[in-house]
Amino acid sequence: ENILEVKPVVYRQITVPQHGGKEYCTDSGLVVPSVSYELHKCLLASAERHGLSLERRLEMTGVCASQMALTLLGGPNRLTPKNNHQRPTVALLCGPHVQGAQGISCGRHLANHEVEVILFLPNFVKMQESITNELALYSKTSGKQVASIKDLPVSPVDLVINCLDCHENGFLRDQAWYLAAADWANQNRAPVLSIDPPVSGQKQAVEAKWTLSLGLPLPLDGGEARVYLCDIGVPKQVFQEVGINYHSPFGCKFIIPLHSA
Amino acid sequence: ENILEVKPVVYRQITVPQHGGKEYCTDSGLVVPSVSYELHKCLLASAERHGLSLERRLEMTGVCASQMALTLLGGPNRLTPKNNHQRPTVALLCGPHVQGAQGISCGRHLANHEVEVILFLPNFVKMQESITNELALYSKTSGKQVASIKDLPVSPVDLVINCLDCHENGFLRDQAWYLAAADWANQNRAPVLSIDPPVSGQKQAVEAKWTLSLGLPLPLDGGEARVYLCDIGVPKQVFQEVGINYHSPFGCKFIIPLHSA
Secondary structure (H helix, E strand, O other): OOOOOOOOOOOOOOEOOOOOOOEEEOOOOOEEEOOOHHHHHHHHHHHHHOOOOHHHHHHHHHHHHHHHHHHHOOHHHHOOHHHHHHOOEEEEEEOOOHHHHHHHHHHHHHHHOOOEEEEEOOOOOOOOHHHHHHHHHHOOOOOEEEOOHHHOOOOOOOEEEEEOOOOOOHHHHHOHHHHHHHHHHHHOOOOEEEEOOOOOOOOOOOOOOEEEEEOOOOOOOOOOOEEEEEOOOOOHHHHHHOOOEOOOOOOOOOEEEEEEO | OOOOOOOOOOOOOOEOOOOOOOEEEOOOOOEEEOOOHHHHHHHHHHHHHOOOOHHHHHHHHHHHHHHHHHHHOOHHHHOOHHHHHHOOEEEEEEOOOHHHHHHHHHHHHHHHOOOEEEEEOOOOOOOOHHHHHHHHHHOOOOOEEEOOHHHOOOOOOOEEEEEOOOOOOHHHHHOHHHHHHHHHHHHOOOOEEEEOOOOOOOOOOOOOOEEEEEOOOOOOOOOOOEEEEEOOOOOHHHHHHOOOEOOOOOOOOOEEEEEEO
16 A cells, blocks of 8 residues: 655745744745845855855846746737737846846846847946946847936836845935936836845835845835745755755745735 | 738748758747857857856856756646655766756756755766866755766656766767766666757767757757757857857747757
């Protein structure tokens, strides 16, 4: 006789050293706790020490975020050879930081998939290496790049991807380019996807319809936004090193929706 | 009156400087020509010069190949919290070369998704840097590593991933570890996915059910294998630099099936 032992399902399979302030759950009921920005930063630093370099992470984040964006744009219904004359348009708003580099990587993969991408990146004399590397690759696509808000389309685009914010320099929000870009996004009537948004006491300058968190969620006060989580390829023992007991909540997916628990 | 101009669909939208010997088409009828190994190598070298480093390519190939493997393993039906006690097993056979490194990257992403991965990699005193980097990351998952065929499972696994071959050193095929691994794969009754298989005059040592080509297909004499193509993130102008006029055949996907045209 072949009797399979039925083990109870453990829904709380990720535990964190300090409660991050918020809990989410997946479609199948797995609990995903939030982590503080400081712990998230430790996790990424630990991953980098083991060889999961920023460059790798930028590539993986770009691939997965573009997969999400392609779905939001209509997926197979929108991107068929017969629709080649009405390619979707994405406005990608990036600041001069790692979050911006993540956006540019996403933009390259979208442009590679025949999406019309218009990247807004303010002019700075000196950019981080991660930004210049991503720009060099992006410049080989047919995507456009503008440094002034007045060169962004006036009519609504299909999707705005917001990578204006970074986690550490809140003062960027007071700069003229930031304010102009946020205004543009709020006036254009396209839905907004925010990639890797920071936790901030204030209201988000650009209201997102969807947010995409990386690895584990931060305790976002995301308003009405639907929260998604992106796998960024961190192995289990790297989570362990920063005190997180981790089992993948992703199943066979690399991007999953999270719900407030 | 709002009249949309209907442009005819161009199905032959990728053109190559020399005919690679074989043509494929996608599900939607787009023609995808094969390229010679030499031209494929030029394409990757050109991509690397523009910053699409081997490290980035390994990460992207690993993500996309693991997405394909997760689908082959049963996707959402197989990988649910309720199935946690019967996780699928993958045997990953790698040689000491870039193709092996691609396999290890895929294995890490599978292990990150709670698949039981057993990596076979023969012992060599000195390994390529790409292999040692991937191994360092893989070792932080719960995946296993063996250097001897006798440590591979005797009973059938769910999937064999074959990365034993490389494009340049055909003589590897005569080595004892290669022959033993090929024998093991042929005796285990699991279906085989071959990642980035080379063109060879001879019969494949391990018969694949599926093959995954990267960027553009080589003219494989793949027997009965079903051919899939993986996007590896190369921008259009990089294709142009090596004489390939390229429009993405991928639509919203990163992995697509190809059919003999």
